[in-house]
Amino acid sequence: MKSVSIPAARTTPPGRAARGMRPLLAAALLALLAACGEDHITRYPQTTFAPETEMAREQMFLFNLTMWMGIVVGVLTFAGMGYIMWKFRYRPGMPDPEQIHGNTKLEVAWTLLPALIVAVIAVFTVRAIFITQPEPPANALNVRVIGKQWWWEFQYPVGNDTVITANEIHVPINQPVQLLLESDNVLHSFWVPQMAGKRDLITNRVNRLIFTPTVPGVYMGQCAEFCGDSHALMKMRLIAHTPEGFRQWLENEARPALEPTDSTSAVALGKKLVTQGACAGCHVIEGTPMVGRLGPNLTHFGRRRTLAAGIVDNNAENLAKWVSNAPAMKPGSLMPPQGKAAGGNLTEEQIQYIVAYLQSLQ
Incomplete structure (x- = not known):
């Protein structure tokens, strides 16, 4: 039988492959830098990457910790894989590799290292739980929040009366705010990303959410729990005032509606x-x-x-x-x-x- 010679497989030189990846890496870097620009709050008003309270900052810290540890693990994993693929790549004329089974040191390492990483994340997660579930301070502003279908009601106790408004929650800066979250129908979830994480509104239960706004402004929020036909249209705005501005707003809200001056208008x-x-x-x-x-x-x-x-x-x-x-x-x-x-x-x-x-x- 006539022997047939099979030519060796043609491989792309490593240098050329790396050069071919450069445009893709550059494009990915530009996209990342664009996403981190100063105008991201304008483009994405419900961003979680611009925290304005101690609770939101703690949650941002936990997110960054988990993300960067994941990046380090990913980089080390892919770097190791790349090294192994390069060092032990096939070359014409190479002998068959030695067959080995098991490596105790390696197996112990890849068991302990992930466990250590998870333990570090768990420690900071437990810390964040205690920070985001504090006891209400004595000077906290209490606001009762009731989830409706599909709108929000906010109630402010003022002496023996209650000021009631809808869909816009007003709070002062530099004063703790305690939201008493309820639902009179189905499940809802209160979420103003720059103030705090999501907190559910559950029938026959009062949940609490405590945070301290620090910067005046208008912050976008919405319901984050599917609650029916117009769930996606159940939005809200949190307006953070200076202490004097909030006092003026509350005093005005406590007044009755003005009578029309012209009866024929x-x-x-x-x-x-x-x-x-x-x-x-x-x-x-x-x-x-x-x-x-x-x-x-x-x-x-x-x-x-x-x-x-x-x-x-x-x-x-x-x-x-x-x-x-x-x-x-x-x-x-x-x-x-x-x-x-x-x-x-x-x-x-x-x-x-x-x-x-x-x-x-x-």
Whole structure:
């Protein structure tokens, strides 16, 4: 039988392979640097990488610790694999490698080292648990948070009264804040990433979340537990004030709604439609006969930045659309359509009167 010679496999020189990887490595480095730029908060307003409280910073430390230990393990693992693949690569004419079985030192090392790494992470995790579950300080501001479908209610005790607002939680800086988290329906999860990690709202249970804001500003948040049709549209804003700014806000919220000065104005006509119509069955406006508790408190609705739990800006156009047909803007909304075009009883003119009144509630 005629022998056939098989040519040796052609391999890419290591240097050429490394040069071929350089553009990919450069692109990955540029992408990483772009993601870490100063504008990432603007591009990603719910970032966890810009902590503004002691709790958020502790969680960020734990994340960084775990990430960098993982990177070190990964680099050492791939470096070892690369060294072995290079040193023991196939060369024409090489003898068969010696067959060995077991290496006690190596097996002990790869058992103890991962156990040591996990132990280090566990120590700092337990430390973080105690830091993020403290006892409430004596000077803490207590805010009751109730998860609804699909919006948020915030209650502030003020003397013998309670200030109630919706979808915007206001807090002072440099003072501990204790949130008392409840749900009156299904599971929800309170999450303002720059303030703290997620904390569940569970029926028939009160969970606590304690943190101290340090920088004034508006921080974005949302529900982080699937709760129904509009779970993704259950947003909120945390507004951190200076102590004086928070005091002024709370004093204003504690006042009843102002009466329209002109009884023939659009505001006065809107008030009559709101307080004597379908709105009165579900909403409260302090200083009026409205005592409904199913929907958000509207006493100072005009001061809020957004409506429909933060999904659109609070302006006349959006408010008119919301009053006319809320389920069209927010699937599953429990507020029935009010406009005649959507099956309700209100004309376009009446809706504009209602918008004028609600926007006057400052």
